[in-house]
Amino acid sequence: MKILLLNPNTTADVTGLLAAAGARAASPGTELVPMTAKRGVPYIATRAEAQIGGAIALEMLAEAGSTFDAAIIAAFGDPGLFGARELFSFPVVGLAEAAMLTACMVGRKFAIVTFSRTLAPWYQECVAMHGLETRCAGIRALDEAFQSISDVQSEKEEVLVRLANTAVEQDAADVVILSGAPLAGLADKVKDRIPVPVIDPVAAAVRQAETLAVLKPRKAIAGTFRRPGPKPTTGLAEPLAAVIEHREQGGR
Template sequence: MRIMVLNPNTSESITARLAAAAEKAAAPGTVIVPLTAPRGVPYIATRAEAQIGGAIALEMLAERHQDVDAVIIAAFGDPGLFGARELFDLPVVGMAEASMLTACMLGRRFAIVTFARALGAWYQDCVDMHGLGGRCAGIRMLDGSFASVSEVQEEKEDLLVELANRAVTEDEADVIILGGAPLAGLAEKVKGRIPVPVVDQMAAAVKQAEALTVLGARKATAGTFRRPEAKPTIGLADALARRIEHRDKSL
C-alpha cells in the first residue's frame, strides 16, 4: 500500500515532520510517499492561503494520483479535500477530518489546540465544514510569535501542554487534538502530561487512509461526490486540465 502525504505548504522541513509521524504510524508494508507544494506559502494560516493551497493540491494530485493507493491532505484545515474527492478515484483523507472523527470515537467533545492565533478562524470553518460544531468544545490558540514554524513544537511544547490542560478543565474537553502540520508527532511526546486522550493528526490520517484502502470502497457514480462531467479549461496546469476535460489516461 502506498499513501501520499501531500503537504500543500512549501516547507520541506514540515513535510519531513509529517512523513516521520506518518511512517511511525504506518502498518508494515505501507509506504509513505511525501510530496511538498512547489509553490505557495511556507505554512497555510488563513482562508485565502487555504484556497491557494487547495488549488495547488489538486494540481499535485492530478500529476501523481496514479502512483499511490490513497492520499492524505496534510494541512490541518483540509484545503482542497472535497474537490479532490470529486475529481479522483482513490481515497482522499483530510488530516483535520481524520483527527476529529477519531476524537469523536474517544469522547463526547474534543478541543483543538494550536500554535498561532491566526489559525483560529480557518480551523473553525473546517470544523463547521465537516459538520462537527456540536462535538467541538473549542479552539485554543497560543498568542505571540515564534522563531521558526518548523521548530514551533519544540519551542512552544510547554505552552501547548498548558493550553491543552486548560481546555480540559475550562472547556470540559474529553479529547485533545494538537492541530497544525508543524505539530505532527507532538501528541506522542506529551500525552502523558494531559489527562485525556490526545489524538495525533498524522497518525489518525494514516490509519484511516489504510482502512479505507483495505475496505476497497469504489468511486461514487451518483450523489454529490460523483466525478463532474467533462468541461473545457483555459490556462490550467496540464495534468489538471486533462483530468477536468476527461482526457487523462485513467479513463
C-alpha cells in the first residue's frame, strides 16, 4: 500500500515530524511518501492561509497523480479536503477529520489542544464543517510566543500537557486531540500524563487512509462529491488544469 503524506506548508522539518509519527502508526507493508509544498507559508494559521493551502494541496494531489492508494492532507483544519474529494477518485483523508472521528470512537466529547490561539477560530470552523460541534468540548490554545515552528512541541510540551489536563478538568473532555502538524508524535510522548485517551492526528489519518484504501470505495457519480464536469482553465498549474479539464486520467 502506498499513501501520499501531503504537507501543504513549506516547512520540511514539519513534514519530517509527520512522516516519523505516521510511520510508527502504519501497518507493515504501508509506504508513506512525504511531500512538502514548494510555495505558501511555513505553517497555516488563519482562514486566508487555509484558502491558499487548500489550493496548493489540490495542485500537489494533481501533480502526484493516481500512483497512490490514498492521500492524506497533513494540515489540521483540512484545507482543500472537500475539493480533493470532488476531483480525485482515490481516498483523501484530512488530519482533523480523521482525529475527530477517531476521538468519537473512544469518548463522548473531545477537546482540541493546539500551539497557537490564532488557530482556534479556523479550527472551530473545521469542527462545524465536519458536523461535530456537539461532540467538541472546546479548543484550548497556547497564548504565548514560541521560537520555532519545527521545535514548538518540545519547547512547549509542559504547557500543552497542562492545557490538555485543563480541558479534561474544566471542559469535561473524554478525549484530547493534540492538533497541528508541528505537534505530530507528541501524543505518544505525553499520553501517560493526561488521564484520558490522547489522539495523534497523523497516526489516526494513516490508519483511516489504510482502511479506506482496503475498502476501495467507488468514486461518486451522484451526490455532492461527484466529479465536476470539464471546464476550461487559465493560468493554473498544468497537472491541476489537466484534471479540471478532463485531459488525462490521473486521479480519476
